[in-house]
Amino acid sequence: MYCSGCGVGLAPGQTFCPQCGRPVVMVAAPAGIPGYELQLHNYSGQIRALSIVWFIYAALGLALGTMGLAFANAALSHHWNWWMHGNDWPLGHNWFPLVWLKFAWVILLFRTALCVAAGWGLQERAPWGRVVAIIAAILNLLHFPFGTAIAIWTMVMLLGYRNSRLYDQL
Incomplete structure (x- = not known):
């Protein structure tokens, strides 16, 4: 335990800091707070719902992204040669759409x-799950409307001292 004023190490049972004289405040355990178990149970249900929404968002994004990239492949493969007007590029006519589409597949x-x-x-309540969900939320923040909504929900549920303590207790 350390002093909250000067940061000097304190021995167990000390009531005052020997360095600055500040009284030592004992922090109550979270389990002693009335209603804490109910709050933890509610938070657990909200985290489970958030994890399910992340799975649904992943499946929906993969399905729509696959359809979009298939459409782009079909559109670009037929019309790119017409646009080039027979110019002979060093890598051939279809080098740009192929590179772009492969990059888009990797991103998807x-x-x-x-x-x-x-x-x-989040489903497994893993310590790394909170960090990965926050990173995913930040990267999906600009994918309006669903990505923005799930990103905001994730940040509200996982950021802050209270929520980090609740997540650690899960």
Whole structure:
């Protein structure tokens, strides 16, 4: 235990700090707070719901992203040669759409894996799950409307001293 005023180490049972004379305040255990068990139970249910929403968001993002990239592949593969007007590029006519589409697939799979990891970590109440969910929330904040909504919900549920203590107790 350390003094809250000067930070000097305190021996068990000391009532005053020997350095600055400040009284030592004992912190009550969270389990002694009335209604704490009910609050922890409610928080647990909210975390479970949040993890399920992360799984649904990952599946929905993968399905819509796959459809969008399939459409983009079909559109770009037929119209790119018409746009180039026969110019002979060093890598061929289809180098740009292929590179762009492969990059988009990597981004889609990374985003889906991050969302699944966030849902899994929260479902298992893993210590790393909170950090991964916050990172996923920050990266999905600009994906309006669903990504923004789940990001805000995640940040409200996981950030702050009270919520971090509740998550640690799970």
